[in-house]
Amino acid sequence: MKLSKQAVMVAKGMSERGTSVRRLAGQLEVTEGALRYRLKKLEAGRARDGRSDQPTALDGYTAVVEAIQVALEDGRLTGEGRPAQVRQIYEILVRDHGYEGSYQAVVRHLRRKHGKPRLRALRREETPPGVQAQHDGFEVRVPLGGP
Known part of the structure; x- marks a missing residue:
């Protein structure tokens, strides 16, 4: 804790x-x-x-990370839409820019810059052992009453 x-x-x-x-x-x-x-x-x-205040592995990559976020249309930059996956940003850094730091350093950098991500709603349905189910949620609006 x-x-x-x-x-x-x-x-x-x-x-x-x-x-x-x-x-x-x-x-x-x-x-x-x-x-x-x-x-x-x-x-x-x-x-x-x-x-x-200590230097991090991402100190020289700040502009690169922001460019990757722009290319991926990261929702953290605009405040709208979904944020890009940190794993994807990390893999692009390693593959295209020779980044040798850790994945956690990228996570810490993004949290320092944008704050903690918002929690997304998730509903979990438990079924008894041996029973499987699939449910796709949808909304139906039914008018009640007359004109």
């Missing part, structure tokens, strides 16, 4: 009242070391630890 800022603030207040960090970490379902690290960081007054 990721520690939110609110959770760390609550943990700080509870630890100041005498609750042990070990117990708080157990309640928050994180490691004791992770909680101690976040509490120490909070006391120091640093909001960030500087890791996000």
